[in-house]
Amino acid sequence: MANDALDLNPPNANENLSTHGSDWLWAAFSVIALSFLVAVGVMFSRPRGARLFHQIAVIVLATSSIAYFSMASDLGATPIRVEFRGHGGDPTRQIYYVRYIQWFINFPLLLLEILLASGLPLSDIITTLFMSWVVVICGLVGALVHSTYKWGYYTMGAVALIYIWFSLLWHAPSSTFSAGGVVRRGYYAGAGYFSFILITYPIAWACAEGGNVISVTSEMIWYGILDIFAGPIFLALFLWEVRDIDYATLGFGGGRFVNGAGAGAGVVPVTEKGANPATTAAPVIPTGPTGEQAA
Numbered sequence: 001m002a003n004d005a006l007d008l009n010p011p012n013a014n015e016n017l018s019t020h021g022s023d024w025l026w027a028a029f030s031v032i033a034l035s036f037l038v039a040v041g042v043m044f045s046r047p048r049g050a051r052l053f054h055q056i057a058v059i060v061l062a063t064s065s066i067a068y069f070s071m072a073s074d075l076g077a078t079p080i081r082v083e084f085r086g087h088g089g090d091p092t093r094q095i096y097y098v099r100y101i102q103w104f105i106n107f108p109l110l111l112l113e114i115l116l117a118s119g120l121p122l123s124d125i126i127t128t129l130f131m132s133w134v135v136v137i138c139g140l141v142g143a144l145v146h147s148t149y150k151w152g153y154y155t156m157g158a159v160a161l162i163y164i165w166f167s168l169l170w171h172a173p174s175s176t177f178s179a180g181g182v183v184r185r186g187y188y189a190g191a192g193y194f195s196f197i198l199i200t201y202p203i204a205w206a207c208a209e210g211g212n213v214i215s216v217t218s219e220m221i222w223y224g225i226l227d228i229f230a231g232p233i234f235l236a237l238f239l240w241e242v243r244d245i246d247y248a249t250l251g252f253g254g255g256r257f258v259n260g261a262g263a264g265a266g267v268v269p270v271t272e273k274g275a276n277p278a279t280t281a282a283p284v285i286p287t288g289p290t291g292e293q294a295a
Contacts, residue, residue: 013079021217025072035232036061067102119175134160143209186241
């Protein structure tokens with residue numbers, strides 16, 4: 001069956017996606033969509049209260065499936081004048097903003113997937129997730145700016161990315177892993193793998209949306225490979241590493257604190273059998289000045 005996506009949705013820029021590029025995107029969509037279906041099946045095979053990591057994976061893969069369906073159909077793009085290497089008149093290049101919507105949703109979720117396995121405090125996790133939004137927003141704004149000011153956004157995004165690397169490779173590993181060696185091993189494998197993948201995204205951006213060095217089709221192939229390695233492949237490896245994790249030791253088994261897991265100082269956990277005895281003590285009956293019970 002012929003791919004007529006570009007006939008139904010004609011490119012809107014001089015430098016645009018080719019039919020071969022669309023074919024590649026359909027192949028990437030198929031891989032990601034199949035991974036999504038597998039992830040859903042695996043998620044439901046897990047007991048209730050032990051699905052958090054798998055549910056995050058399902059959200060990531062669902063988002064990527066929608067994004068790649070859109071890009072394969074040549075949708076979700078806007079023409080932007082190029083700064084370098086333009087040929088003839090005022091050339092434009094397709095910038096796929098739908099990809100940045102995907103990253104805006106998925107990047108913090110992938111970081112959350114990793115950091116939840118560490119002992120990093122919640123405030124540090126939130127800050128790291130915020131920095132991922134800074135990276136994506138700076139990348140999008142920089143791609144939409146045709147002047148040299150785009151490199152200012154690129155630099156700010158790179159600084160935010162350095163903070164993320166610091167959190168993944170230094171700050172989080174120095175924290176206490178409450179779930180022990182199984183999670184620590186899974187964290188190191190996942191954080192190291194994901195950090196390496198993150199190095200290549202700024203390089204791809206500089207060659208594609210930034211410097212206009214490679215074609216839109218080459219850009220799609222490059223980003224597609226990265227998204228598959230950072231999505232389905234990474235999630236499969238990470239979920240395998242943490243398959244034997246005891247969610248209660250992380251403090252969010254079943255989505256709440258149970259049996260004292262994760263309860264901090266001064267926090268009285270609620271058991272599954274009922275309220276804690278300390279919270280059900282007999283009421284104190286006020287007495288008068290002489291010590292007699294008030295009427």
